[in-house]
Each structure stands twice: as structure tokens, then as C-alpha cells.
Amino acid sequence: MNRYFCLHLHRLSLDFIIMIQKKVAIFTVGCKLNQYESEWMGESLEKYGFKRVDFSEKADIYLINTCTVTSQSDYSTRQAIYRAFRKSPDSRIVTVGCYSALEPEYLENLPGVSLVLGNEEKKSIGKIILERLYNEKPEIQEEKFRVEGRFKHTRALVKIQDGCNQTCAYCVVPKVRGREWSRNADEIVEEITGLRERGFKEVVLTGVHTGKYAYNSINLSALLQKILKESRIERVRLSSIEPGEIDDELIRIMAENSRVCSHFHIPLQSGSNRILSKMNREYRVEEYRNLVEKLSRKIEGISLGADVIAGFPGEKEDDFEKTCGFIQSIPLAYLHVFSYSDRKGTLASEMTDKISPQMIKKRSRILHQTGKEKWEKHLDSFIDREMEILVENNKDKNSNRLIGMTGNYMRVLIENKEDFKNRLLTIKVKERKDKYLVGEIIYG
Numbered sequence: 001m002n003r004y005f006c007l008h009l010h011r012l013s014l015d016f017i018i019m020i021q022k023k024v025a026i027f028t029v030g031c032k033l034n035q036y037e038s039e040w041m042g043e044s045l046e047k048y049g050f051k052r053v054d055f056s057e058k059a060d061i062y063l064i065n066t067c068t069v070t071s072q073s074d075y076s077t078r079q080a081i082y083r084a085f086r087k088s089p090d091s092r093i094v095t096v097g098c099y100s101a102l103e104p105e106y107l108e109n110l111p112g113v114s115l116v117l118g119n120e121e122k123k124s125i126g127k128i129i130l131e132r133l134y135n136e137k138p139e140i141q142e143e144k145f146r147v148e149g150r151f152k153h154t155r156a157l158v159k160i161q162d163g164c165n166q167t168c169a170y171c172v173v174p175k176v177r178g179r180e181w182s183r184n185a186d187e188i189v190e191e192i193t194g195l196r197e198r199g200f201k202e203v204v205l206t207g208v209h210t211g212k213y214a215y216n217s218i219n220l221s222a223l224l225q226k227i228l229k230e231s232r233i234e235r236v237r238l239s240s241i242e243p244g245e246i247d248d249e250l251i252r253i254m255a256e257n258s259r260v261c262s263h264f265h266i267p268l269q270s271g272s273n274r275i276l277s278k279m280n281r282e283y284r285v286e287e288y289r290n291l292v293e294k295l296s297r298k299i300e301g302i303s304l305g306a307d308v309i310a311g312f313p314g315e316k317e318d319d320f321e322k323t324c325g326f327i328q329s330i331p332l333a334y335l336h337v338f339s340y341s342d343r344k345g346t347l348a349s350e351m352t353d354k355i356s357p358q359m360i361k362k363r364s365r366i367l368h369q370t371g372k373e374k375w376e377k378h379l380d381s382f383i384d385r386e387m388e389i390l391v392e393n394n395k396d397k398n399s400n401r402l403i404g405m406t407g408n409y410m411r412v413l414i415e416n417k418e419d420f421k422n423r424l425l426t427i428k429v430k431e432r433k434d435k436y437l438v439g440e441i442i443y444g
Contacts, residue, residue, distance in 0.1 A: 030067025048126035066099035071341035085112035161207030202235035211245025271326030272319035311360030313351035335371030
């Protein structure tokens, strides 16, 4: 056969494969754990022959990784479904994750939804979609649950744990995520090593209950030590961790090793012991104060953040004033404020002493302002100091400057040069501009 004719046929075959390749667009609602799992599902679907496209584009499959921590999370999922349906009414919409596990019947009846899956199905997402929506029997064996890493940010997420055994009155996560379990420590280190080889300089360890990591005899502190010893990753950051899970060994590791980012996000939820008791939280304000004050003393330049809920059922004015006063009196740098909303099946949803939406909104606004003021004060304390930043791939739209992240979770604006991206640089802080610091590069 003529070699040019064969070449032509080969090109036609490639064009045909590309033409019939199914496109998948993924939208993520919620936490860092969801973001990690979305990346894993995207990589898995590519191995099954799908092509990933942006959620704003037309696709054969719109995969929505859902969250149900708040009513706003539910709303974001529904909006993503409607957006996908308007974009391409003939496409198939698949929802997966926490909201899907909690309200499968409701989501199944929304326009365009073809498949509703829980969290367990994430591990077999490619196989399930091909079998149930396309009647195909894929031959590819399931991969280990780890990512190669195509995150948009310069920081990569690494899942170390899942599930929760606590019974917080407001939280539905244990119901939709199940009991606690932890990943093999060797697999975690192997994944981190691979991410560094692909250019990542920082990993964020994430899970539903990160501080409860326990694999055989290895707890979170031992896992950190293992990562530091067996990988060359430049930075390790911890995601949210409960107050009772920060022990002296964890504090020592962070204080003595600059590769561990000096940043803790420690949920508070309320500054009133009465409300903490109603919430079924396992600590009291005195313990929380002792912890954050110890962290502030032991770890130079640490940034401490907290979650706080506005308007939990039964929260009286006195309780709210105690929360505000407590937050003002302790060394927190910032707040994540959540307006209380009922979650189906939780103890709090059955409580009768609900706070009015208007009052919840008012209290939330006050807490947001308190958090803003504390953050600005914290940033101001670093003016004229030298700091190391990891430069991100994105830039600030208003100033057109690149954004760098310090180990203690502050964003710094620097001059916009392409070769600065994904580099560790030392800067001197010159001033604060709103929620950012502005830095001048010294070396890197």
C-alpha cells in the first residue's frame, strides 16, 4: 500500500478518535478535600478516555462534586446544575459527593441530571459513568486513590484522611462521609514525592478530620516527621484541625522546622460555653484560649484562624457578646464566619429555639467586620519584615501584580515577572494594601 495513503489513513484515524472523545467538565463545591477528589476524578476520567474541558465549555458530561456543609453549599450545587443544563441541554449531568449522598431523590429530579452518586463512588467514577450512561465495559483496572497533580494553584492538595466520628449538633458530614479512616503513610509520601517531581513546592495535607490521622502506629505528628525525612518537598501545610488534636509534639515540629508552614486553622464555632455544650463540641473556651496563647508564644510569626457560627439555635445576646469579646481577647488573625442553617438529620435542625434570619445576618455582619479588623492588624505587624513567599500562577486583577503566599498564610503582592511564578523568593514587606501585603524582592 502506498506509504502516503497509509499516512493519510493514520491521520484520519487520529482525527476520528479525537472527534468521538467524550468531553467532561468538572465543577467543585466546598472544601479542599473536595478539590483534591475532583482532581483525582478528572485524572481518572482521562485514563478512561475522557477529555477534560472547562466548566464554561460544552461537554458530554458535567460532573459536579457537591458539598452540603451549609445551605449556601446546596445552593451552589443547584446553580451549577442549572448553568450546565442551560449551556448544553442534551449533555448528561452527574452529581457526586456529600449533597448527593444526603438528598439523592431531590437532585435526581433536577433538569438534566442523569446520575446521582455518593462519596464512595468517587473511587470508581470512570467505570460507573461508562457502564451506567454509555453501556460500556471498560477494561482499565482502578488506580490507587492519589493524584498526579494538575492543580491550578502552585500548592498541591494531598488527602490523608476521611470521615468523622464526632457528633457536632449542626454538622451532617459524619452522615455523608462515614467513619474515620486514614491513608497508608508510605503512599502519602510517595504521592508527595511525585508532586514535587512535577514541580510543586508546597503540599496541603487535608481530610475531613485531619488531626485524627492514624495509620497503624503513625499519628499526624509522626506522619509529618516521615514526610520531612523521606521527601524533599519544600513546604508542608496543614488544613483545618480541631483544638484537642494539637499536641506538644505537633507544636514542637512546627516551631523547629521551617518546612512546616506556621499556620493553624482551628475551629472555634462559639465563645460561649453554653453554646459549645449545645453544639456537642468537645472543648470549652478556657481550653481554646490556653491553646492559641501557647501557639502564639511557641511559634514565631504564626497565623491562627478560626471558624465561627453566627446564630446557632438558642444563641442569646449574651452568648453572642461573649463570642465577640472572646475573639477580641485572643491572638486570632482571621475568621471564617458561617451563618447557621439547618442541616437535614442533625440534632440542631430539631431544636425549637431558632434565631431569626434577620438576627443571624446582623450577627454574621458583625463577626465579618471583627475578622476583617483582626486580619488587617495582623498584616500590619509584618511591615518592614523579611519573609519567604511561594509565588502563585495568578495575579491580582486590580494591581496586575503577582501574588505570593507566605508560610503563615499571608498573600503578598510583588512585581509581575513571568519567571517569578512557582518560585520561593525572599521579600521585604513595604506596606499593607487592603487584605494584601506589598513586598519588594530581596533574593530568590
